Amino acid sequence: MFLRKAFVSVLAAVLLLSVSAVPTSAMDKKGFKVTLLGTGTPFPSMTRFGPGILIQAGGQNLLFDSGRGVTQRLFQLKMPFGKINHVFLTHLHSDHVVGIPDLWLSGWLGAPWARRKVPFAITGPEGTTNLMKGLEMAYAWDIKTRIEDQNLSKVAISTAPTDMKEGVVYNKGGVKVSAIKVNHGAKINPAFGFRIDYDGRTVVLSGDTKYTENLVKNSKGADLIIHSVASIAPKLLKKSKIMRAILSHHSEPEDTAKVFNAIKPKLAVYSHIVLYGGQKPADLMRRARKTYSGPLVVGKDLMSFVVGPNSVEMAK
Ligand SMILES: [Zn+2]
Ligand SMILES: [Zn+2]
Numbered sequence: 120m121f122l123r124k125a126f127v128s129v130l131a132a133v134l135l136l137s138v139s140a141v142p143t144s145a146m147d148k149k150g151f152k153v154t155l156l157g158t159g160t161p162f163p164s165m166t167r168f169g170p171g172i173l174i175q176a177g178g179q180n181l182l183f184d185s186g187r188g189v190t191q192r193l194f195q196l197k198m199p200f201g202k203i204n205h206v207f208l209t210h211l212h213s214d215h216v217v218g219i220p221d222l223w224l225s226g227w228l229g230a231p232w233a234r235r236k237v238p239f240a241i242t243g244p245e246g247t248t249n250l251m252k253g254l255e256m257a258y259a260w261d262i263k264t265r266i267e268d269q270n271l272s273k274v275a276i277s278t279a280p281t282d283m284k285e286g287v288v289y290n291k292g293g294v295k296v297s298a299i300k301v302n303h304g305a306k307i308n309p310a311f312g313f314r315i316d317y318d319g320r321t322v323v324l325s326g327d328t329k330y331t332e333n334l335v336k337n338s339k340g341a342d343l344i345i346h347s348v349a350s351i352a353p354k355l356l357k358k359s360k361i362m363r364a365i366l367s368h369h370s371e372p373e374d375t376a377k378v379f380n381a382i383k384p385k386l387a388v389y390s391h392i393v394l395y396g397g398q399k400p401a402d403l404m405r406r407a408r409k410t411y412s413g414p415l416v417v418g419k420d421l422m423s424f425v426v427g428p429n430s431v432e433m434a435k
Contacts (some may be wrong), residue, residue, distance in 0.1 A: 147209045151176045151317050153343060154423035156192035158390040168192060168420055170215050170391050172324060172345060176317040177292045182206045183313060183324055185218040190225055190325075192421060200226030201235035201275075205289065208243030209326035210303060210310040211250060218396060220254055222225040224261060227276045229269070236272070238279040239288065242288050244306040244309045251280040285311070293317060299337040301328035314338065320426045323384075327391060330374035335381045343424055344384045346375045350403055352396025362395055369393055372406035379411045386431040387411075390418040 152175045159167030169186020173193070180191070181423035182203050195201055200222055209215060219241070226235045236322055241247060255262070255278060265271045281288075289296035295316040303310035303326070312326035323341040325334055338344060351362050370378075379387045389403055400417040407415060416422075416433070423434040 121301075129298040133161060144357055149177075149318060151322070152423055153318050153322055153345065153424040153426065154196065154434075155345070155388070155390050155418045155420060156189050158181075158188050158392055158418045158420050158422075159186070159214075160391060160393050163187075164367070166420065167392065171218065172390065173198070174315055174322065176315065177294045179204045180295070181289075181294070181315070182222075184209055184215040185222050186214050187217050189218040190221045192233055193222075195421060199231060200233050203235075204240070206239070206241040207288070207313060208241065208247055209301075209312065209324070210244055210307065211246050212307070213326065215327075216250065219250075220258060223254065223278070224258060224276075227265075227271060229271070235275045238277045239275060240279045240284050241393060242281045244311060245282045247282050248280040251278040254278075282309075297337070299323075299326075299334055300331075301326050301334055302331040303327045307368065312337075314341070318428075320428065321363075322426060323382075325370070325378075327369065329370055330377060335378055338378070338382045338384075341382050342385045342426050344379065344382065344386075345388045345390050345418070346370065346378065347391035348372055348375055348389045348392075349393035350395075350406065351393070352398055355396030365395075366391065372403050373410065376407045376409070376411035379407075379413055379415070382389070383413065384431075386414045386416065386424065388416045388418045388422075388424065392417070418427055 154173040156171035156173055157168030159169055168188030170184040171186050171189035172183040174181045180203050185206055190200060190317040223239045226233050245305055262276050283298050283300050285300045287295060287297050297314045299312040301310050301312045301315055310326055313324045314337055315322045321341045321345045325346040327347050349366055350372060351366050356362050403417055425432050425434050
């Protein structure tokens, strides 16, 4: 009995500690911050997790794509999953959505790193509502069991999905999110990038895309652009049909340079980085630098950027 009591008080102390270590609302009201949760692709890298970008603006936490490992990265940031206000999807390729069930289901639990109290709000291209319906069906046993066994909230596990079209898809508390149609290949339709406007500042996420005028047109005035990129060694391309197919769906560094030269952002960052055949981040820079000389960074997981009124700074 005594042991049990001691265990419970230790557990309570641990829980208390982990709650007080969570500085979620540390962002001030006018803060505008972008954090790369995962800069990778379907490739099961230990250093580049699946696609996911956290944008904090106006006191809101918005997640763009939910790839493999997004929950671990949020945990590293001490951001309880329940604090994510809204999820947006660029497109429904599996690398961008496999982390949804984890975020949605684990985020519902009562632990301090979870605790969602409201329905799981998610906006994405046509098929998003279907995806969420399917997930509710796939995880029906877990949902039913935890409601009965743990008395978890029915409301907080419900989903609120929206299928979107190009244009403004979210406008709350001064944060405006617009979907931009991009070109991820003729058969990969629809695919979007996003433009996030807050307090006179703008962040653009390219999503997965080849060079497209529509992205340039809708990115005018962007302070920060996060762009996907691919570099595959010519030798490998020559012998591999799969590699040629992968490359035909993405932007090469020279393509991104064209975008950056047109919109002249305060900072451009690569994320969703496709490297094959021994290509390295330095190869991305070398190729982009042939025509683009502005500020450019090859992203890493957990890198973050503060979008200020006059500058974009890498956060410590
Ligand atoms: Zn992708
Ligand atoms: Zn894709």
